Amino acid sequence: MASTIHDQMAAAGKVKRSKYLPQGVERLKEEHRKVVKDCRSQFEHWKKVENDYESLQERLRTLPDKLSYDIMVPFGPLAFMPGKLVHTNELTVLLGDNWFAKCSAKQADALVEHRKKHVKNTLDDLQKVMKNFQNRADFTDDLEKLTGDTGDFVDIREEVINEEEVTKAKHRLAHKANSKPKQEYLLDLEEDKEKKEGDEEGTTGVLSEEELWARLDELERQEELQDERYRLDSTDTNGEDTTSSSEEEKEADGGSDVQVNGHQKENGWVPTSITSQMNGTNGSHPEDEEEEDCDEEAGNGLPTIYFSHTAEFKKVRINTGKNTTLKFSERNEQKAQAKRKKKSGKSNGHSPHESYKITSPADIYRVFVDLVNGEPIPRKSILKSRSRENSVCSDTSESSTADFEERRAAFGRSWSHDDATHSDTSDGITEEESPTGTSPHTNGCFEAFTSTVIEKDPLPCSIPHLTIAPPALPTIPERKLEEVGPEAPQEPPKWMSKFKATRLHQK
């Protein structure tokens, strides 16, 4: 019986694979139903058998009470005749397979008991099989709904199209938000995985040069980031590890997939600049790194910002321009993101500084200069920036300096007031781990460093305004980072990879 069921299942499975999905699913469901029906009928049968045994036992118990009974003996199929039942304690029992045994009523009772045990076992097995197949049927139902997008499961994707123009930065791949609870089904998981991969691999599936460039840029940036990270604080190591590892994971996931236009997924590397440009909507991020990695809430076309969080000390709620709030905790991530943004911003504009090739953090110092009266003046310190009026602050904050305190102080001073108008909340404003009383004196210190243009082009006010509404945001550096992010696209690129440069030249 079990083998037949297995055969049926195998057949159904094979059939399913060969047919189209809807037909296959139908067939599979049919098979399921058949099996369940069979199980039910067998169950009925065995239940009857058990009842018969019960009544037999009853009879056996009462039979030896009398020496003989007066009964009507069946005589053929249609007649009875009166007779006597004698030797009431002597029974010939069929043991099975043409074997008989003479035994007393009590011994017969014991035999019946033994048989009932067998019947019970069979019944239990049937129950299990029935339940199993019922589950399978339900599962196929859910699966059908899932694949057919007819159920409650929604595929959330992010399609970013014009990001390519804005920045050549990497884009996040849409992640199908898998809200399906029944993840334990192996099949389900496989399906989901396949679908995820399918989504990732390309909603467009078109390999274009631009995508390749974007990919190259990505990789380069990753390398740079990793290099820079090594110099960061020990406090940052956590974030570094996570982000780098997540990046690696992403790499692995992306695999050979070419980044689809506008679709890219990198953990912790968010083209926040892009996103903020797009519409400034930012999803709030989970505090888990892992969650972040795979978390993507994107409405259609709504970019999301991903941050990988490590331990949080404080959370900053930031109101982005469009009534969305972000929560960050990971300062490093934000820095990284800001870096990304900057870089992506860089890639965007054709800056006259394309020639600047920043290959190490030291280059940043070289490249970032203060623009004073239209003339580039090398800074004494990257922390000390320009005058507030027209400081084209370089986002050196996020660069290799690991000394946040210093930076903080420096930034407090250096925050340009022309940015005062923009109260940008960087997407990635993280809180300093050390609650700082050294909150730079800004009231408005929470102005985002909007026009962090390293190169010289003061950013216009077209940058989306992000308002910071944190209680005490000491981390100016972070803010800066954040602000840089949204403005990145408009900033002249501080650093550009050779590939990007070539590309821009070509354009």
Next chain:
Amino acid sequence: MAEAIHKKLQSELEKYQQMQKDVSKSMTSRQKLEAQLTENNIVKEELALLDSQNTVYKLIGPVLVKQDLDEAKATVSKRLEYINGEIQRYETLLKELERKSEQHREVLSSLQQEYQRAQGQAVGKV
């Protein structure tokens, strides 16, 4: 040319169907054996419940022949072993048949493809 392929296809198909029938036959006999196996197991257990005071009979045709309890136990055990052996044999046979039918299936599919190609060519020619 298409005709030849067609004929070959037909013959292969018949062979394949024959194989499938063999497979199903072996399956049914194997299932029967399994039923007998369970039955004999039950008999063995129930014989264990009895003592030598009870007489055991074996039904041979229309006759109930008295048997010794120990003899009966031994006989049942031997039968059990025999059934197990048969099941093993049928298992291997089934596997063989499965394998062969797989091969046949592949041959069939390739022939089908050829045939279709030939058909296509014929249409093209025409």
